[in-house]
Structures are given as structure tokens and as C-alpha cells.
Amino acid sequence: MxxxxxxxxxxxxxxxxxxxxxxxxxxxxxxxxxxxxxxxxxxxxxxxxxxxxxxxxxxxxxxxxxxxxxxxxxxxxxxxxxxxxxxxxxxxxxxxxxxxxxxxxxxxxxxxxxxxxxxxxxxxxxxxxxxxxxxxxxxxxxxxxxxxxxxxxxxxxxxxxxxxxxxxxxxxxxxxxxxxxxxxxxxxxxxxxxxxxxxxxxxxxxxxxxxxxxxxxxxxxxxxxxxxxxxxxxxxxxxxxxxxxxxxxxxxxxNREAFHAGGPFSLETGEYSSSAGSRASYSSITTDFIMDKIKQDPTVVALNAGTPMLLFNPEQRRTVGEQFVDVGIAEEQAATMATGLAQNGAKPIWAVYSTFLQRTYDQLSHDMALNNQAGTVLVYLASVYGMNDESHLGFFDIPFLAHIPNFVYLAPTNKEEHLAMLDWAIEQTDHPVAIRVPVGPLKESGEPDTTDYSHLNKNQVTQKGSQVALFGLGNFYSLAEEIAEKLAAEHGIAATLVNPKFITGLDKELLDSLETDHKLVVALEDGILEGGYGQMIASYLGSKNLKVQNYGIAKVYHDRYDTEELLAENGLTAVNIVQQILTALNI
Amino acid sequence: MxxxxxxxxxxxxxxxxxxxxxxxxxxxxxxxxxxxxxxxxxxxxxxxxxxxxxxxxxxxxxxxxxxxxxxxxxxxxxxxxxxxxxxxxxxxxxxxxxxxxxxxxxxxxxxxxxxxxxxxxxxxxxxxxxxxxxxxxxxxxxxxxxxxxxxxxxxxxxxxxxxxxxxxxxxxxxxxxxxxxxxxxxxxxxxxxxxxxxxxxxxxxxxxxxxxxxxxxxxxxxxxxxxxxxxxxxxxxxxxxxxxxxxxxxxxxxNREAFHAGGPFSLETGEYSSSAGSRASYSSITTDFIMDKIKQDPTVVALNAGTPMLLFNPEQRRTVGEQFVDVGIAEEQAATMATGLAQNGAKPIWAVYSTFLQRTYDQLSHDMALNNQAGTVLVYLASVYGMNDESHLGFFDIPFLAHIPNFVYLAPTNKEEHLAMLDWAIEQTDHPVAIRVPVGPLKESGEPDTTDYSHLNKNQVTQKGSQVALFGLGNFYSLAEEIAEKLAAEHGIAATLVNPKFITGLDKELLDSLETDHKLVVALEDGILEGGYGQMIASYLGSKNLKVQNYGIAKVYHDRYDTEELLAENGLTAVNIVQQILTALNI
Known part of the structure; x- marks a missing residue:
């Protein structure tokens, strides 16, 4: 050899x-x-x-x-x-x-x-x-x-x-x-x-x-x-x-698209060992929803920059025809084209991986947000559960996107919320809206979400308690639930549980109200801590009689990490957070 | 007519x-x-x-x-x-x-x-x-x-x-x-x-x-x-x-470069009414310093993207020759070229207006910071005192730049600090470094700055007091000084005064030490509040027995504003902040 x-x-x-x-x-x-x-x-x-x-x-x-x-x-x-x-x-x-x-x-x-x-x-x-x-x-x-x-x-x-x-x-x-x-x-x-x-x-x-x-x-x-x-x-x-x-x-x-990357596969037949299967996922329900919209409304147009399979397979692309545009690997073009589309009365939906969204800060700000055009941006894999090579991390999005004026950035926690937010984002004409597409197995509440998302920054209190309020943003709402359950079952504490839904602003009325019967606010986010969501809460509550604990990921290019290990290193386990809460409450 | x-x-x-x-x-x-x-x-x-x-x-x-x-x-x-x-x-x-x-x-x-x-x-x-x-x-x-x-x-x-x-x-x-x-x-x-x-x-x-x-x-x-x-x-x-x-x-x-924009000027002679004059400014001392570096070291190279006058006039450009590169209006190229230059042992210095720096988030992160290359980025007009058209605002830089891993972002408050930081940034090989070039009249301490900036995130306590600690970042350090003076003169309070110098990290030792004899920490920054510097402090101190007040600008595309009015609307006056401090201290 x-x-x-x-x-x-x-x-x-x-x-x-x-x-x-x-x-x-x-x-x-x-x-x-x-x-x-x-x-x-x-x-x-x-x-x-x-x-x-x-x-x-x-x-x-x-x-x-x-x-x-x-x-x-x-x-x-x-x-x-x-x-x-x-x-x-x-x-x-x-x-x-x-x-x-x-x-x-x-x-x-x-x-x-x-x-x-x-x-x-x-x-x-x-x-x-x-x-x-x-x-x-x-x-x-x-x-x-x-x-x-x-x-x-x-x-x-x-x-x-x-x-x-x-x-x-x-x-x-x-x-x-x-x-x-x-x-x-x-x-x-x-x-x-x-x-x-x-x-x-x-x-x-x-x-x-x-x-x-x-x-x-x-x-x-x-x-x-x-x-x-x-x-x-x-x-x-x-x-x-x-x-x-x-x-x-x-x-x-x-089959050059299928064999761009992937595997394992059979060297004899060229068939992939595990096909994606037909199980519904956040990805598949998003695609189905957009396909329906496209059929109903000729002004709905899906955009993508060189990763069309994120949204549509080749067959689906043929079906949607002119209502889908792949601009090639040119994310800036996608963002600024969306601005032009919205200005002239179309309803653009741009699907993009979080790690590539960061290529368009100026287009998101100077084009889409400054002009306040109602494009919809679907942000995929903005999560520690996303791509884990240091060159493809997707959890820096909140610091760079959430502080752009006029933008509304939403964090759904289940299927019904995600689709309700998506529908609202597409049909409204007041704001550019980004949605952090949930990562992980599909969760269903079984109840239709009838929230009016035009009431910006209105958080959902899913459980009214006292002493400690848990804000579980998007993918980490389930962690907040787990902590609340532990506090109740193991320590007899009925925590307040909040699904913030909005990343780009605070529910000040809710936060103000917590001072009467809470001592501690805990914010959990599936992203880096610095410049993130929880720090806005800490700042807003800085003058009040409430302590604040923020949990997120340290600002580092984590490389090929084990997710559970990374979470543990950053204190993001229910056991640790319960302990920190007890300490803060002097229990 | x-x-x-x-x-x-x-x-x-x-x-x-x-x-x-x-x-x-x-x-x-x-x-x-x-x-x-x-x-x-x-x-x-x-x-x-x-x-x-x-x-x-x-x-x-x-x-x-x-x-x-x-x-x-x-x-x-x-x-x-x-x-x-x-x-x-x-x-x-x-x-x-x-x-x-x-x-x-x-x-x-x-x-x-x-x-x-x-x-x-x-x-x-x-x-x-x-x-x-x-x-x-x-x-x-x-x-x-x-x-x-x-x-x-x-x-x-x-x-x-x-x-x-x-x-x-x-x-x-x-x-x-x-x-x-x-x-x-x-x-x-x-x-x-x-x-x-x-x-x-x-x-x-x-x-x-x-x-x-x-x-x-x-x-x-x-x-x-x-x-x-x-x-x-x-x-x-x-x-x-x-x-x-x-x-x-x-x-x-x-004279097409001089007449790109400017004025007033004489229609008869074509002469500008007020020439810039020869008074030293942060801009001129930066240029002089870089000119000297270039003369001494053939590997120093200044970069710019289509606004060369920011750094060098046409005569100076001829002098520096091959050690200056204007890449045209192509900010991304400047950032990624700087990465390549540093990787291969040159010392790139990229001068850029803050409003245009935002065009390069991915190049700053995925290229320069992920590769941890020691380029120097000089950020001009990152201030409410900069350009005030809504399309040219320069005060969004902290949320988008300061939370990129590996980057060191510095905020000098006077001539000596600025030049010491610039010298350190150019000569070190450990980090990408950005410097927020001060805005406003040149201030001189008269004392050479001998700080070793390789001790990252070490804040300077310029006045040790008690009860309240004032963190005045960069351009707003002078506002912190003014507040400290008022507190002393009018209310007999000896505040602690801090020049943070580092935007990209906190002096945790200092912050921890404040708990013993302070009740309140006040952070002032010349930029938007959300995702900014002060919110990191609020988050860090969220569990401690210290209240925090953050002052910055609301997240809005402010258009052709009057600077003093904008500051007043955002509570950024010494009188207001003193009042808020007194309220927080129950005085």
C-alpha cells in the first residue's frame, strides 16, 4: 500500500x-x-x-x-x-x-x-x-x-x-x-x-x-x-x-445532492442505512405548513441560501415552483431580497441555519429592521443540541439578533406555539419576525394556541407560584418544568413557571409583579450567557428586591462537545439549579 | 423657473x-x-x-x-x-x-x-x-x-x-x-x-x-x-x-475625493469654509502613531474599506505605500484579509466606522476570532456623538462585537490609554483586539499609561469610595467623574470610580469586593442598553447583595437626534443619575 x-x-x-x-x-x-x-x-x-x-x-x-x-x-x-x-x-x-x-x-x-x-x-x-x-x-x-x-x-x-x-x-x-x-x-x-x-x-x-x-x-x-x-x-x-x-x-x-454529505451508507447499494423516516419533526411540520401557505397565497415565497433541503426536498421544490427561491450560498442576498419582497407586498419566509444567519447582521439591521419590513426568518439549530463543530455553532444568535431594533424574535416551546407564531409572522405586516425553530423531539400540547402575538413581549405564566420564578426560554422551557417539578416534589416549593415566548423584549408588568411574593428570578436560555436574554432580566431587576440567576453557555468556541457534558459544565442541570435556588432562598 | x-x-x-x-x-x-x-x-x-x-x-x-x-x-x-x-x-x-x-x-x-x-x-x-x-x-x-x-x-x-x-x-x-x-x-x-x-x-x-x-x-x-x-x-x-x-x-x-461630501464651501473659490485645522484629535494621534509604526516595522499594515481618509490623506497614503491597503467598499474582505495577514505574521490594523463594522459579524467571528488571530480593529464613531442619521448609527457595536469569543474589546478614556492600548494590540499575538476610538475632544492625563493590557479584564479603580461604585465605560467615563463629583460636593458621598477599560469581560475580583462596603453599582455606557456591557454586570451581581443600575440608550433607530436631548430622554444626565443613586441608597 x-x-x-x-x-x-x-x-x-x-x-x-x-x-x-x-x-x-x-x-x-x-x-x-x-x-x-x-x-x-x-x-x-x-x-x-x-x-x-x-x-x-x-x-x-x-x-x-x-x-x-x-x-x-x-x-x-x-x-x-x-x-x-x-x-x-x-x-x-x-x-x-x-x-x-x-x-x-x-x-x-x-x-x-x-x-x-x-x-x-x-x-x-x-x-x-x-x-x-x-x-x-x-x-x-x-x-x-x-x-x-x-x-x-x-x-x-x-x-x-x-x-x-x-x-x-x-x-x-x-x-x-x-x-x-x-x-x-x-x-x-x-x-x-x-x-x-x-x-x-x-x-x-x-x-x-x-x-x-x-x-x-x-x-x-x-x-x-x-x-x-x-x-x-x-x-x-x-x-x-x-x-x-x-x-x-x-x-x-x-445523486449528487443526497451524497453531498451524510451516512453511513451501503457501499454496495448506495443506500443510506437510516433513512429519515416519516416521523413528524419540527422541520417537517414547518415545511408542511409553508407548503400549505404557498398553495393558498401566491404572494408567499420561501427563500433559502444554498441549503434548500432545510425546507424542501427536490420533489417539493418542483411543486412550489416560482414561490421558492434558492439564491445560492449568498445569505446576505436572501436577507436583503426578503426586505425588497416585503416592501412590495409579498410575504417572504427565509429558512436559515443559525450559524449562517450570523453572516447577515447588517442586512438584518440596516435593510430589514431599519426599513421595518415584515419578513419572516426561520432560525434552525439555534441550540446547544445543534451542530457541534466549533465552526458551525448556532447558539450565538441571541446577542447578535435580539438587540436589533424593530425585530421580534420568538421562542416557541411546542408544535402548536410554533405554528401559531409562524402563521402570525407570515400574515402580519408590522415587524420583521424571527422564530427560533425548536430543536429536539416534537412536543404537542394538544391545545390550539390562540395567542395574539401582536401583543408584543407578553409572557405566558404557565404556573403561578411564589418565592422563585423560572423563565424557561424556548428549548429550555422543559428544563424549567423539570426544575419546578423537583422543587415541588422534593422541597415543597411551588415555583412560578414562565414561558417567555418573546426574546426581543421583557414583560415588564410580569417582572414588576414578582416583587411582591418572589425572592428570586431564574432565567434559562439555550445560548450563550453574555449579551443574552437573561441578562436583560437581570438588568431590569437590578434595582428591585429580587435576586436573579442567569443560566446559559459560556462564551467560548466549544468544539465537538458532548452536549450533556457541556450543559453540566455550565451548571445547566436540574439538580444543580435546584441546589442554587435553595441556596439563594436560604433553604 | x-x-x-x-x-x-x-x-x-x-x-x-x-x-x-x-x-x-x-x-x-x-x-x-x-x-x-x-x-x-x-x-x-x-x-x-x-x-x-x-x-x-x-x-x-x-x-x-x-x-x-x-x-x-x-x-x-x-x-x-x-x-x-x-x-x-x-x-x-x-x-x-x-x-x-x-x-x-x-x-x-x-x-x-x-x-x-x-x-x-x-x-x-x-x-x-x-x-x-x-x-x-x-x-x-x-x-x-x-x-x-x-x-x-x-x-x-x-x-x-x-x-x-x-x-x-x-x-x-x-x-x-x-x-x-x-x-x-x-x-x-x-x-x-x-x-x-x-x-x-x-x-x-x-x-x-x-x-x-x-x-x-x-x-x-x-x-x-x-x-x-x-x-x-x-x-x-x-x-x-x-x-x-x-x-x-x-x-x-x-478634487473629487475632497468634494465627495462636506461643506459649507465657497462657490467662487471651491475652498471649504472651515478646514479641519491642525489641532490634535483622537483621529490625528491615531494616524501619527500608525505612521510611526509603519516606518519602524515593515510587517505593520493598515487596512481600510473605501474610507481611507479615516486614516490617511492622499499624501500620507503615498508615504506608507504598500503598507496600506484600501480594499474598496468591501468590509468583509478587510476583516478576513486581516485574519490571513495575522496568520502569516503581519500586523494588520483595520480602521473602520462602527456603523460599517456591523457588516462583518461573521468575518469577525468565524474568521478572526475562531482562528484567534491578532488583528487590530480600530472602531471609529461608536458613540451617540457619532453620525446621527438612523442609517449610520454607530452605537450598536457592544451587543454584536463584545460577545464574540476570543475578542478583546477595549474602551480607552484618554490619549495615553488609547495609544498604550493601540501599541499593545499591535504588538501582542494572543488575541484579536478591537479598540473603541474615543469620540470628542482629546483628553490627556499627562501621565504615560504603563498598564499591561495582557492582564485581561483588569479594571482601573481611579477613586476608592463606598456605598456606590460608578463604572464609566470609555466615552462615558467623564460622566461618571461628573456624577462622583456631584455626589461628593452636594451629598457628601465618596463614590468608588472605575474605568473598566475592557468591554469583553468583567473584573470579577473587583465586583466581588464591592459587596463588603457598597450597596449600589452603576454602569454607564455610550451605546444601547440591551445586550451591552452593564447588563453583564447586572447578571454577574444578580445573586449578590448589591443593587445595579444600568444606563445606556434605548434600542431604537434614533434619527437625526439632538445628542443632549437623546441623552436626557435616556436618563443619561448627571443630575438624573445622582437622583436615582440617592433614591437607591434611600437618601
Whole structure:
């Protein structure tokens, strides 16, 4: 096995052509074995097997700098840079993250998980090299899916402006996570592929690039020749390389969206081991509700930025037709387009993961909120129970979203509330509204929620007690319930239990009323503590005769954490909080 | 006077060619008279006099939708849409804002002050039109300076993708606020101008646009003919129109950067009435310090996104040469490039207005902070004393920046602290650091600041007292001093006075120690209250025997406010706070 001899990229240099080809076969096989057992990013890595081997054969990492966009396509790179065991030995599968990570290797320059950053990062790395009067290659690898992001364009401009060595590799596999939108940059890439790089209006040449096209982007020898040709260039070059997403695994080549990421799956049949099943979830009820709205009202339009499966599968996308827009990986466009849609009388609903919502602070504020346009933003996986890689955390949303004026941010705790809030958000025209889609198993109250949500900041007191009032926000309402039950059962304390529902403002009347027969207010939130919901309560009550305890997550990039451990470390267990309450009440 | 007859754009329709030409002369004259007396955006509006008259002659606003980017070039539009008096009558100069504003007129679709948003907004407006099966023109006007922003590119892609009527006007005056960077999109525009739109690699055609070039963009008849040609187009068109910034006022045509905005100035000599003078300010000492650093250390590099005058005048830019990078209006690029620079051993210093910093939340978090790279961010005008148009507010920074992990955000209160913090920030390699550049007259302590800022979150107790502790953050430290003086002089109370210096964390040791001989902690911050600094203190002290009062600004888009009035409305006067303290202390 050739791969066994590769401890670092230096070990590739002496390989024969035959050995290099054998190496590509081996790493593809290793990749498929691991991902089929463990899950991960399939298609993106299968498509860059040859490219990665060629890069490490031609360039000299870490002297030459390789910078990966999104970096979920760095598995082969990891295999070739001293981390082989994390792919060949199932006991070590979790030794590496799914993204580049400088803590793992000097060959990884950045921790990256969001798209469209590699070119701007490379522009800085190259500029630092030039200031230090060093000379080596700076190579940025970006996929066509990531090219739709505005930051990628800013980076393209910056590199073109700089005039020194930078090698931009556009890995064009004709696909984002889902199929790319038609038009704009995708028209430009399509024309270039169709013409084998010779189209009249070349987008990259227009920006000043020395442009190279390679049709056979999974051909190792061609890749090596191309990289050798541009290595040590004294000016920016752009290599447009056409690859096949999922290359070498037929099911992944055919069903490219399903095989973007996921698993485990069968190597023989290409079937995923555990299909999502038909059980209702917060996700499925949201989709069903929006589908109904779309059928009833031609002005309802669902928006998404490059992750359409969050809302609709391909079949559903065909059904909703023009009432769904996938803008590509361009979250800012989604937010500002929603503003324009609402201004002109449509009812936009933008579905977005919390971790990517943070790319649009200015669009949420200066566009949607300043103009007070009634768009609906569905915030997914804003929770410690969401994605747990440090590059994809979703629990910073309250500090950055909840303090934007005019925005109404809602935290439902069950199915009925969620759908009532969603209906209200879509139909009202007074405010931009965001909804923190609950995370976890679907809960049903069984009672229709008839709340009028236009009465802003009205909290629901679900249990009237005394001494201690528990504010359980959204996903943590159930924790508040558990604490209330413990206090009652174990200590005879009848706590007041509150479902705040509104994140963007306080129920001051309720808070004022607590002073008469309560000593303590406890606020629980499924997010970071600082700048969060509970701190508003603590501030408001700062002058009153009430003590306040806030519970949330410490402001840290927690990485691949165990959720229960993280919660315990942050004191977020019923047992601990009951104890803290007893202490505060001097019991 | 023709202008006198124009109550709305409908009144243009019956004008003869001669009258239209006379109108352009009149509005230019009116514009110059007002701006020379009152100040405002000179060059941008002078350049679009003919274009605006032609737009309103050919299109039918408000049925046809005109959407202005940045919208500081909307003065002529305002004159022609019922707001003439705000330009012709000096008593009414302040009746209108400097930007489009739906509260003023149905001809203004959006409140806009940040760049690069018009295309995305237009894509939404046009999509809503199509969903409603209406038909009219949607026209988006964007300057070449705004084209460098990633959102503009995302909007270009979206419009090209949509396939229905949208008319994009690129107003190319060969200049951003300052000269545009070379390369990238500016290479593309330059080639198009040089070839009169016929260059081989046409950036806009590559994206799929039906492209038109007009060389004489200040020629009224040509503009009318072009607009008539594309009106009611059934597909997206892009009009690349070459105009002269400052057209018709020689000093503004020559000195385009100085005449981007400002005034009053002399119409005869083109000289500004009040030159900035040579008095030292926080701005000038920052620039001097960075100039010195640059001379001493070739790895120090200053960054800016389209507002280079914030840091360096044109002469200074020539002096610092390659150690200054203006990335164009592309704040995200500045932040992520800084990350790359720091990773590769350079010392980046990014100067940015607070209102524009909010465009980079994800770059500050996912790029700079997650990678923990030691870039320095200088945050200008983060204060109620900064820009006071609702589209340019700078006092939302603490909620969105201070709660990002790893970041150190500092609030200096005088010259010596500011320079000591700046020096530390540049030379250390442990954290990304932002500094809230003080606003207001330069204050000097006269004592060198020898603080070791690597001791994070160590507050400075400047006066040790009892009963009440005053935390005066940054610009509001002087207010805390004033309160302390009043408490002492008028009520015999010796307050503890604290200069927190650190925004991103609390001095827990100090806070813990206050419980022994204090009853009240008061926190003052020059920013919005919610999600701010004081709320962290309130939360931390929520369980202790200390009351807390937080003072800051209410979470509202305050518009063209009087600063002292705004402060008074928010209780931020020494008299009020002293009274509140006395009440809390039961005195």
C-alpha cells in the first residue's frame, strides 16, 4: 500500500507515476470505507482525490500555503499530511474534525466551516508574505458553490488587485450542496465549461486574471502538469478545473445532492442505512405548513441560501415552483431580497441555519429592521443540541439578533406555539419576525394556541407560584418544568413557571409583579450567557428586591462537545439549579 | 423657473426638450447653492443631475420603482418628487434627510445609508411584482464605488437569474469616495470604458446581462434615448453609464475625493469654509502613531474599506505605500484579509466606522476570532456623538462585537490609554483586539499609561469610595467623574470610580469586593442598553447583595437626534443619575 508510506507530503515527491495513480485509488477506497461507515462529506471529497494528490505532489506544504474554502473537502489532504490513521483505523475516526484545523497539523492554516472565505484569507496570507519579502506559493481552493458568496467576489477582486503570486483554483463540479441556481456567475461558469474555457466573455479574465481551464479535472497527470506550469508564477493565476462531484462512486455521481454529505451508507447499494423516516419533526411540520401557505397565497415565497433541503426536498421544490427561491450560498442576498419582497407586498419566509444567519447582521439591521419590513426568518439549530463543530455553532444568535431594533424574535416551546407564531409572522405586516425553530423531539400540547402575538413581549405564566420564578426560554422551557417539578416534589416549593415566548423584549408588568411574593428570578436560555436574554432580566431587576440567576453557555468556541457534558459544565442541570435556588432562598 | 412647476415627476412629462435642459441647469444651481451653504454630498449628486431628470422623464415613479444605492445621490430625485423647498429655501434645508426615506415620500422605497444593497433590494421588489403578476419597471441605480461590495455581486447574480424586467444602472464616475483600487472589478470597468463597452471580456455579459454602454452620461438627450430604449424590457438589462463626479463645478470635478461630501464651501473659490485645522484629535494621534509604526516595522499594515481618509490623506497614503491597503467598499474582505495577514505574521490594523463594522459579524467571528488571530480593529464613531442619521448609527457595536469569543474589546478614556492600548494590540499575538476610538475632544492625563493590557479584564479603580461604585465605560467615563463629583460636593458621598477599560469581560475580583462596603453599582455606557456591557454586570451581581443600575440608550433607530436631548430622554444626565443613586441608597 503506497498510502502507508506517506507520513507527510514530502513522501509523495519520490513516487513514480504508477505509484501516484495507485495512491489515488487507495485514498479513494479509504475515503469511501470511512465515510460509508462513519458518515461525512462524500461527494466533495470524492471529487478532489486527484487534485489533492497532485497539489501535494507539486507544491511544498507547509512552505507553500494551501487554503481550503469551507474545508469539508480536506479529507484527502488530511490523509496525506500525517493524519492517515483517522481514516484507515475505525478506532481513530474521530481523531480529526471534518474541517481544516491548525490544532491538528501545520498543513492546516485556518479553522474554517463557512463558505467563500478562502480567497480573502489567501489575499492576506500572500500580502504578509510580500511584506516580509518571502517567496512561496499561496494556493486557494474554492468550489463553484462557494463562488456565489459575496465575500468570494471581494476576495477575487483583492487577489486580482495585488499583482503577486496567488493561485486560485476554482473546483467546478457543477453543483453546490444542491444544484446551483441558473444565471449570473453560474451562467459564466457554464459558458466557460461549454467552450472549454474559450467563451468570449470570460468572467475571470474580465477581472484581470491569467486564466487556465482544465476539462479533465479528475485526471491526475493533467492536474500535475497544470500545477507545475503555474507554480511560482509571479502574478495571480486562476485555474478553472472541471471535476465530477462524487467521482468514483456511482451512486454519489448520480445523486449528487443526497451524497453531498451524510451516512453511513451501503457501499454496495448506495443506500443510506437510516433513512429519515416519516416521523413528524419540527422541520417537517414547518415545511408542511409553508407548503400549505404557498398553495393558498401566491404572494408567499420561501427563500433559502444554498441549503434548500432545510425546507424542501427536490420533489417539493418542483411543486412550489416560482414561490421558492434558492439564491445560492449568498445569505446576505436572501436577507436583503426578503426586505425588497416585503416592501412590495409579498410575504417572504427565509429558512436559515443559525450559524449562517450570523453572516447577515447588517442586512438584518440596516435593510430589514431599519426599513421595518415584515419578513419572516426561520432560525434552525439555534441550540446547544445543534451542530457541534466549533465552526458551525448556532447558539450565538441571541446577542447578535435580539438587540436589533424593530425585530421580534420568538421562542416557541411546542408544535402548536410554533405554528401559531409562524402563521402570525407570515400574515402580519408590522415587524420583521424571527422564530427560533425548536430543536429536539416534537412536543404537542394538544391545545390550539390562540395567542395574539401582536401583543408584543407578553409572557405566558404557565404556573403561578411564589418565592422563585423560572423563565424557561424556548428549548429550555422543559428544563424549567423539570426544575419546578423537583422543587415541588422534593422541597415543597411551588415555583412560578414562565414561558417567555418573546426574546426581543421583557414583560415588564410580569417582572414588576414578582416583587411582591418572589425572592428570586431564574432565567434559562439555550445560548450563550453574555449579551443574552437573561441578562436583560437581570438588568431590569437590578434595582428591585429580587435576586436573579442567569443560566446559559459560556462564551467560548466549544468544539465537538458532548452536549450533556457541556450543559453540566455550565451548571445547566436540574439538580444543580435546584441546589442554587435553595441556596439563594436560604433553604 | 421650470423647477418651480415640478410638484411631482408627472410634471416633467409635458416639458419640452429646451425646458428639460433648463431644468437640469436649475437643479444643478440649486444643488450647489444648498450644499455650499449647508454641506452634504457634492460630487455624487452633481454627477447624476442629468440622469435623475432623464429617469423621472422616462419612467413613471412611483408606479415604476426607482431604488438608489447608498442613496446619498438622491438630492435631485428629492427636488423632483415634491421636496423642492428643502433645497431652495434655507429655512427648510433640514426638512429632508441626506438619504432616501419612505417617511418623506412615496417615491422613496427604502431607508438606505450603507452601500451595495440596491440590487438585492430590487431583486426582491421585482420578484414581488412577478408573484403578484403586476408589470412595471424596477430600476436599481448603483455607483461603481458600491460595486466592490459582495452584496452587490450577490444582487447582480440574483437579478441575472430572475429573467424578468429589472434595469440595473451602473453609474460609473471612476471613483468611490476615494479613488477606486486597481484590479478586479475596476479592471473590468476600466476595460469597458476604454473600449466604449466593446471589450472582449465583458464582466456583465459574462453574468448574462443584456449590456448597454453610454459614454456621455451627463448628456440629457442620450440618457433619455437610452432609458426609452430599455423601458418595459422583458428581461434584465444593465446600463453602464459613464458620468463625471462633481460635474458642473470645476473644483469638485478636479478634487473629487475632497468634494465627495462636506461643506459649507465657497462657490467662487471651491475652498471649504472651515478646514479641519491642525489641532490634535483622537483621529490625528491615531494616524501619527500608525505612521510611526509603519516606518519602524515593515510587517505593520493598515487596512481600510473605501474610507481611507479615516486614516490617511492622499499624501500620507503615498508615504506608507504598500503598507496600506484600501480594499474598496468591501468590509468583509478587510476583516478576513486581516485574519490571513495575522496568520502569516503581519500586523494588520483595520480602521473602520462602527456603523460599517456591523457588516462583518461573521468575518469577525468565524474568521478572526475562531482562528484567534491578532488583528487590530480600530472602531471609529461608536458613540451617540457619532453620525446621527438612523442609517449610520454607530452605537450598536457592544451587543454584536463584545460577545464574540476570543475578542478583546477595549474602551480607552484618554490619549495615553488609547495609544498604550493601540501599541499593545499591535504588538501582542494572543488575541484579536478591537479598540473603541474615543469620540470628542482629546483628553490627556499627562501621565504615560504603563498598564499591561495582557492582564485581561483588569479594571482601573481611579477613586476608592463606598456605598456606590460608578463604572464609566470609555466615552462615558467623564460622566461618571461628573456624577462622583456631584455626589461628593452636594451629598457628601465618596463614590468608588472605575474605568473598566475592557468591554469583553468583567473584573470579577473587583465586583466581588464591592459587596463588603457598597450597596449600589452603576454602569454607564455610550451605546444601547440591551445586550451591552452593564447588563453583564447586572447578571454577574444578580445573586449578590448589591443593587445595579444600568444606563445606556434605548434600542431604537434614533434619527437625526439632538445628542443632549437623546441623552436626557435616556436618563443619561448627571443630575438624573445622582437622583436615582440617592433614591437607591434611600437618601
Amino acid at each position: 503506497v498510502l502507508e508510506k506517506i507520513q507527510s507530503p514530502a513522501d509523495l515527491k519520490g513516487l513514480s507515476a504508477a505509484e501516484l495513480h495507485q495512491l489515488t485509488d487507495e485514498v479513494r477506497s479509504v475515503l469511501l470505507t470511512k465515510v460509508s461507515q462513519h458518515g461525512g462529506h462524500n461527494g466533495p471529497n470524492l471529487g478532489v482525490v486527484e487534485m489533492t494528490v497532485a497539489l501535494h505532489y507539486v507544491f511544498n506544504s507547509p512552505t507553500d500555503k494551501l487554503i481550503f474554502d469551507v474545508s469539508h473537502q480536506s479529507y484527502i489532504h488530511k490523509m496525506l499530511t500525517g493524519r492517515r490513521q483517522a481514516f484507515t483505523d475505525s478506532q481513530h475516526y474521530d481523531d480529526v474534525s471534518g474541517y481544516t484545523n491548525p490544532k491538528e497539523s501545520e498543513h492546516d492554516l485556518f479553522t474554517v466551516g463557512h463558505t467563500s472565505t478562502s480567497l480573502s484569507l489567501a489575499s492576506g496570507v500572500a500580502k504578509a508574505r510580500d511584506l516580509k519579502k518571502d517567496s512561496y506559493n499561496v494556493v486557494a481552493l474554492i468550489g463553484d458553490g462557494s463562488l456565489s458568496g459575496g465575500l468570494a467576489y471581494e476576495g477575487l477582486n483583492a487577489i486580482a488587485t495585488a499583482k503577486r503570486n496567488t493561485i486560485v483554483i476554482v473546483n467546478d463540479n457543477e453543483q453546490s450542496i444542491a444544484p446551483n441556481p441558473k444565471g449570473g456567475i453560474y451562467t459564466a461558469l457554464h459558458s466557460l465549461r461549454q467552450s472549454k474555457g474559450k467563451t468570449q466573455d470570460n468572467f475571470f479574465k474580465a477581472l484581470g486574471y491569467d486564466y487556465y481551464y482544465l476539462e479533465e479535472g479528475n485526471d491526475l497527470d493533467s492536474l500535475i502538469a497544470l500545477f507545475q506550469e503555474v507554480k511560482d508564477s509571479d502574478h495571480p493565476v486562476l485555474l478553472h478545473i472541471h471535476t465530477v462531484k462524487g467521482k468514483g462512486f456511482r451512486p454519489a455521481e448520480i | 421650470v423647477l418651480e412647476k415640478i410638484q411631482s415627476p408627472a410634471d416633467l412629462k409635458g416639458l419640452s426638450a429646451a425646458e428639460l435642459h433648463q431644468l437640469t441647469d436649475e437643479v444643478r444651481s440649486v444643488l450647489l447653492t444648498k450644499v455650499s451653504q449647508h454641506g452634504g454630498h457634492n460630487g455624487p449628486n452633481l454627477g447624476v443631475v442629468e440622469m435623475t431628470v432623464a429617469l423621472h422623464y422616462v419612467f413613471n415613479s412611483p408606479t415604476d420603482k426607482l431604488i438608489f444605492d447608498v442613496s446619498h445621490q438622491s438630492y435631485i430625485h428629492k427636488m423632483l418628487t415634491g421636496r423642492r423647498q428643502a433645497f431652495t429655501d434655507s429655512q427648510h434645508y433640514d426638512d429632508v434627510s441626506g438619504y432616501t426615506n419612505p417617511k418623506e415620500s412615496e417615491h422613496d422605497l427604502f431607508t438606505v445609508g450603507h452601500t451595495s444593497t440596491s440590487l438585492s433590494l430590487a431583486s426582491g421588489v421585482a420578484k414581488a411584482r412577478d408573484l403578484k403578476k403586476d408589470s412595471y419597471n424596477v430600476v436599481a441605480l448603483i455607483g461603481d464605488g458600491s460595486l466592490s461590495g459582495g452584496l452587490a455581486y450577490e444582487g447582480l447574480n440574483a437579478i441575472a437569474t430572475a429573467k424578468r424586467n429589472t434595469i440595473v444602472i451602473v453609474n460609473d464616475n471612476e471613483q468611490s469616495i476615494a479613488p477606486n483600487p486597481k484590479g478586479g472589478i475596476y479592471t473590468a470597468l476600466h476595460s469597458l470604458r476604454q473600449s466604449k463597452g466593446k471589450t472582449q471580456d465583458n464582466f456583465f455579459k459574462a453574468l448574462g446581462y443584456d449590456y448597454y454602454y453610454l459614454e456621455e452620461g451627463n448628456d440629457l438627450d442620450s440618457l433619455i434615448a437610452l432609458f426609452q430604449e430599455v423601458k418595459d424590457s422583458d428581461h434584465p438589462v444593465l446600463l453602464h453609464i459613464h458620468t463625471v463626479k462633481g460635474k458642473g463645478f470645476r473644483p469638485a470635478e478636479i
